[in-house]
Amino acid sequence: MSPRITILREEAAAEEGDVIIDARGQPQFFDVVILSGRELKSIVATGAVSAGVPIGVGKYTKKPVAAVIGEKIYIKGVPLTLYAEMGILEKELTEALSKTSHETDILLRKLKEIVVAERRRHKRSQTLSILGQYVAGEINELPPHLADLLGGLDRESIRKLFDRLVEEIY
Incomplete structure (x- = not known):
C-alpha cells in the first residue's frame, strides 16, 4: 500500500x-x-x-x-x-521509504534488545551509558560493536536515535 x-x-x-x-x-x-x-x-x-x-x-x-x-x-x-x-513521486517515495523506515526500526529494535539484555544481566546497560557519553561529546569514538551497528550515522543522528531509544525503554 x-x-x-x-x-x-x-x-x-x-x-x-x-x-x-x-x-x-x-x-x-x-x-x-x-x-x-x-x-x-x-x-x-x-x-x-x-x-x-x-x-x-x-x-x-x-x-x-x-x-x-x-x-x-x-x-x-x-x-x-x-x-x-x-505518479512517479508516489512510486519513488514508496520504494525508498519502505527500505528506510524498515532499517530505522530494525536499528532501534537491535539497540533496544542489547540494552534490555544488559540490564537483565547487570542491572545497568553499558551500551546505553556509552551512547549517552558519545551523544554528550564526552567520548569521540564508539566501541567496535556499536560502530559497526551505527556506522553510517553521524553524531546528531545517533543523538536522535538515542532519544527515541530512551523513550521506548523508559
Missing part, C-alpha cells in the same frame, strides 16, 4: 498523511534528497529538518532533509510537478 502524501504549501496547514512534504517558506538551499542511498528525482530539498530521527540527507549540504517524527515522515522540499503528475 502506498503512503498517503501531503504537500504543505503556504495556504495548507493540515498535516495529514504518512509522508508530509513541507514546501512552505523561502528555500534555505536547493539540494538533491538522498533517501535509502538513492537520489530522489521527484523532490528538490529546500531546507533542513531539525526534529525527529533523520532518514534522508542533502547530497551536497549533508544536512538532514527528511526525518521520522512520531509516525510521520517529514521532508523539507518541493516536489517537481511533472513527476507528481505522472
Whole structure:
C-alpha cells in the first residue's frame, strides 16, 4: 500500500498523511534528497529538518532533509510537478521509504534488545551509558560493536536515535 502524501504549501496547514512534504517558506538551499542511498528525482530539498530521527540527507549540504517524527515522515522540499503528475513521486517515495523506515526500526529494535539484555544481566546497560557519553561529546569514538551497528550515522543522528531509544525503554 502506498503512503498517503501531503504537500504543505503556504495556504495548507493540515498535516495529514504518512509522508508530509513541507514546501512552505523561502528555500534555505536547493539540494538533491538522498533517501535509502538513492537520489530522489521527484523532490528538490529546500531546507533542513531539525526534529525527529533523520532518514534522508542533502547530497551536497549533508544536512538532514527528511526525518521520522512520531509516525510521520517529514521532508523539507518541493516536489517537481511533472513527476507528481505522472505518479512517479508516489512510486519513488514508496520504494525508498519502505527500505528506510524498515532499517530505522530494525536499528532501534537491535539497540533496544542489547540494552534490555544488559540490564537483565547487570542491572545497568553499558551500551546505553556509552551512547549517552558519545551523544554528550564526552567520548569521540564508539566501541567496535556499536560502530559497526551505527556506522553510517553521524553524531546528531545517533543523538536522535538515542532519544527515541530512551523513550521506548523508559
